[in-house]
Amino acid sequence: MVQLKDKVFDILIPEEKLLTRIQNMAEQISQDYVDKLPMFLAVLNGSFMFAADLLKHITIPCEISFVKVASYQEIHSTGKLTQLIGLSDEVRGRHIIILEDIVDTGITIEGIVNDLHKKNPTSIQIATLLHKPDAYAKQLPLQYIGFSIPNQFVVGYGLDYDQLGRNLKDIHVLQEDRRNML
Ligand code: 5GP
Numbered sequence: 001m002v003q004l005k006d007k008v009f010d011i012l013i014p015e016e017k018l019l020t021r022i023q024n025m026a027e028q029i030s031q032d033y034v035d036k037l038p039m040f041l042a043v044l045n046g047s048f049m050f051a052a053d054l055l056k057h058i059t060i061p062c063e064i065s066f067v068k069v070a071s072y073q074e075i076h077s078t079g080k081l082t083q084l085i086g087l088s089d090e091v092r093g094r095h096i097i098i099l100e101d102i103v104d105t106g107i108t109i110e111g112i113v114n115d116l117h118k119k120n121p122t123s124i125q126i127a128t129l130l131h132k133p134d135a136y137a138k139q140l141p142l143q144y145i146g147f148s149i150p151n152q153f154v155v156g157y158g159l160d161y162d163q164l165g166r167n168l169k170d171i172h173v174l175q176e177d178r179r180n181m182l
């Protein structure tokens with residue numbers, strides 16, 4: 001149990017389970033991308049731990065780059081516009097694997113993919129540590145998913161609650177969300 005500000009969290013996915021699954025994902029990606037010299041694009045801040053642990057187990061030549069997402073509500077639009085900060089022209093003609101911490105409704109990842117398309121990469125695939133299928137509202141396929149989780153708020157292993165909790169080594173779930181599901 002851990003308290004961050006006014007909220008209490010319990011462990012949902014322990015570190016050992018995270019690392020085992022991430023190693024499996026890395027092995028799969030290494031097989032799928034042999035001779036493709038993929039470029040990983042890690043979306044900050046949330047994916048920093050996932051990116052580090054995944055990349056340690058990638059066994060083929062690859063590159064990694066980091067982007068940040070700026071999203072804002074347009075006055076007359078319902079959806080969020082997303083813009084990638086730090087995206088260089090190097091992605092042209094490359095096989096890109098986006099590394100995300102979590103895909104929830106899918107609004108953010110869709111914005112990222114749309115923005116990335118403008119730079120003309122050869123291919124774009126998505127690797128996300130966590131996915132909330134019950135909240136997902138997009139058609140975009142997610143090629144690599146670490147764990148599908150219930151529609152509950154999680155922190156740790158890079159994910160934050162009001163910027164806190166990113167340092168936790170396990171994925172934690174908000175206690176009140178978990179209790180409501182039981
Ligand atoms: P989406 O656009 O897919 O709805 O949400 C994506 C973003 O919302 C994630 O990158 C993350 O920043 C945030 N998010 C969604 N669900 C959670 C969650 O359970 N915990 C935390 N800490 N952030 C979340």
Ligand code: MG
Pocket residue numbers: 043046047100101102
């Ligand atoms: Mg994210």
Ligand code: MG
Pocket residue numbers: 160
């Ligand atoms: Mg956040």
